Amino acid sequence: MAIDRNLFAFLAVAETGNLTAAAEQLHLAQPSLTKRLKLLEDEYGARLFERHPRGMTLTPVGRVLMDHAKRIEQRYIQAREAIDAEKTNKLERLKIGAGPLFQRALLANAFDTLRQEFPETLLELRADVHEQNLPLLRHGHLDVVFGALITEIDEDDIEAIGLLKVHLGALAHLDHALHGKTSVTIRDLAACPWILYSNDKDTSSMVRGYFVRNGLTPPTFSIRTSSYEFGLDMVAKGNYIMPIPAELDQFLRPSGMRVLPLDEPIDRFISGAYVRSSTLAYPVVRRLLELIRQKANELQIQLTPKL
Known part of the structure; x- marks a missing residue:
């Protein structure tokens, strides 16, 4: 089974309940996504989803797979990142999701510094609130998500770091x-x-x-x-x-x-970063968090007398 393709496709559909939304999340054409689900159903010899006019829901077999798939996905991402960090200690692309506060007030200076200190790393920013970015972090499509630390995280490998x-x-x-x-x-x-x-x-x-x-x-x-x-x-x-x-x-x-x-x-409320524990092995990620914490502290000091 191609875990980084078929299982991720299953998880995306299970979490969104919609083929179109899952295809957009995975940057796939819908026929390709449907094919991946069919391969999984053939492998397990059972239907994983019930199709409805307004979306898709898990069958009993699908719910069993969902419980295990989440743990498999977490371990797979952890292993991939740990191996990459051990081999090169470098991250080719640092994929960041951030809400409006971090976009406007905290990230620009950090990006400038990272470009100077880690010129080999491409920095990518996805502008959206944490509710939209967290599923992408879980699936390995983002490395760090900045936003409100309101959503409870039950995954062992994702840390919530308060910053502001x-x-x-x-x-x-x-x-x-x-x-x-x-x-x-x-x-x-x-x-x-x-x-x-x-x-x-x-x-x-x-x-x-x-x-x-x-x-x-x-x-x-x-x-x-x-x-x-x-x-x-x-x-x-x-x-x-x-x-x-x-x-x-x-x-x-x-x-x-x-x-x-x-x-x-x-x-x-507290805002900060959601980050996978395995991603913290990369120096560029640790440096990013350090820079954001410094800027957040400066912003807090400037604002406190006005509140």
Whole structure:
């Protein structure tokens, strides 16, 4: 069995429940993905999925394979990375997934330094929230994922490394009426039109929880967008509110936007890195984490007096 092909294909379909989504995740044509599943079913002599109009679900045999396949996948990736590190101690491609906070505030300087210190390593960035990037880390398509450390990880070989305390705030245009207040309350925000970055379900839950905790009806999001940049453009041009990490404030002020002076953050959480233990064998990965930690500490020191 070609573990890096057929079994990974099975895992992708099992986790997404959809051939199209799994094919996109694996960068495969759908007929090729279907062929790989058929090879597995022929090998085990049983159907692994039930096909439905809206997707695919595991059969009892498929669920048994799923339990074992996850462990096999983890060990396979660990072995491959450990052997590569032992042979060369170099990583040809460092594949990083990162959400908006890390993209805008923390990664650029680190990339510059890594290019100088590890010129043989190609740096690749996939811009998305951790919810979308974590499955790619599990399957070996990413090496490090930066984002909110909210999702519980039950894999033994994936470590969660805290790097930054994040305060979720509300972004508005500099001319927004609420910027005229020294302290903005939740009731001030209740009537505002909100924009939601739709890829980030955790932020949506935090905003709703913020209102519910204070005995108010959660706001109706006026705009949902899968483009973070489009959301920022709408805030810059209109009267909208967008939930973002307050740590991004200094990076957005030149574009005519500021985080509102809330009397309390919408929520607080830890952001950091998800990384496979075997990947830490590479010096370039350890150096990346060191650089991000240094930059995160600087950002935290700059922000603390304002919170």
